[in-house]
Amino acid sequence: MKIAVVDYGMGNLRSVVKALQHVADTADVVLTSDPAEVAVADRVVFPGQGAMRDCMAELDGRGLREAVIAATTDRPFLGICVGAQMLFELSAEGGNTPGLGLFGGDVVRFPAERMLDGQGQRLKVPHMGWNRVRQQGSHPLWHGIADGSRFYFVHSYYLRPSDPALTAAESDYPFPFTVAVARANIFATQFHPEKSHAAGLKLLANFVAWNGKV
Template sequence: MTDIAVVDYGMGNLRSVSKALEHVAPNQTVIVTSDPAQIAAARRVVFPGQGAMPDCMRELDARGLRNAVIAAAAEKPFLGICIGLQLLFEHSEEGNAAGLGVLKGKVKRFAAAEMHDEHGAKLKVPHMGWNQVYQSLEHPLWHGIADGERFYYVHSYYVLPEDAGLAAGYSEYPKRFTSSIARGNLFAVQFHPEKSHDAGLKLLSNFVRWDGVF
C-alpha cells in the first residue's frame, strides 16, 4: 500500500510537493498519481495545485478524479494546498466556478478597493510572498510551529467558510482572511508549505505522522 498519494490533475508544481514530502518522510512511499484506484489505496492524500479554478475543476473531472478526492477527504488524513483548499468549497468567484462542495462556503477575490496598507499604500494582487499565519485553534499539524510563523503565498482569492469554526489559521492582507481550515481528518492551507522552508517542512512532517484524528 502506498503511504502518500499526491493528486495529479495536471495543474501546479507537483514535483516540489512530492520532493518535500520525500524529504520529511524518507521511509515512506510517495507517489504522484492521476489514478483514482491509487488514491483510494493510499494511507494519506495530498491535494495540491496552482492555476485558475475553472481549469482545475475541468482537469480534475477529465481525469475522473472528483469522486476519489471527495472520498479521500472524508476517509483518511488529507492535506489540501492552495487551489487544493479552494476546490473543497462550493463556489468560487474565479470564473463563477462550482467547487467540490466538500465544505460549505465560497471563494472570493481580494477586493481592489480595500487593498491598501495602514499607510495608504496600495497592495498588489495577487498576494505574493511571505506572510504571518496566526493559529486559530490547536491542531496536530501546528505542533512545533510558532504562532505567527511566516509562510509563502501566491494567490488572488481566499476562502470564506460558512462555518467560522473551520478556521485553523488566518493571515492579514490587509484584512484578516482564513488561511487554513481543519475538520476531522481534513486539513487544508492557502499558503505553500513546500515553498516555506523550515516551517513548511515542519507542517508536512506533522502531516505524514498524523493519524487523522482531531
C-alpha cells in the same frame, strides 16, 4: 506508508513530492492521476495552482473527483492552495465556478477597494510572498510550529468559510482572512508549505505523522 499526491495536470507538483520525500524518507510518495492509486493510499495530498475553473475541469476530465471526495472521508487529507479552494462550494474565479462542496462557503477575490496598507499605498494582487500566520486553536499539524510563523503565499482569491469553526489559521492582507481550514481528517492551507522552509516542512512532517484525529 503510501502517500498519494493527486496529479490533475495543474501546477508544479514536483516541489510537493520532494518536500514530502524529505520529511518522510521511508514512505512511498507517489504523484498519480490514477483514481485507483488514490483509493489505496494511506494519506492523500491535493495540491493545485492556476485558475479554479481549469482545475475543476482537469479533475473531472481525469476521473479523479470521486477518488478525491472518498479520500476526504476516511484518512488524513491535506489540501494546498487551489487544492484547498476546490473543497468549497463556489469560487468567484471564472464566473462562479462550483467546487467540490465539501465545506460550506466560497472563494472570493481580494477586493480592489480594500487593498491599501496602513500608509494608504496600494497592495498588489496576486498576493505573493511571506506572511505571518495566526493559528486559531490547537491542531496536530501546528505541533512544534510557533504561532505567527511565516508561510509563503501566491494567490488572488481567498477562502471564506461559512462556519467560523472551520478556520484553523488567519493572516492579514491587509484585512484578516482565512488561510487554513480543518475538520476531522481534513486540513487545508491557502499557503504553500512545500515552499515555506522550516515551518512548512514541519507542517508536512506533522501531516505524515497525523492519524487524522483532532
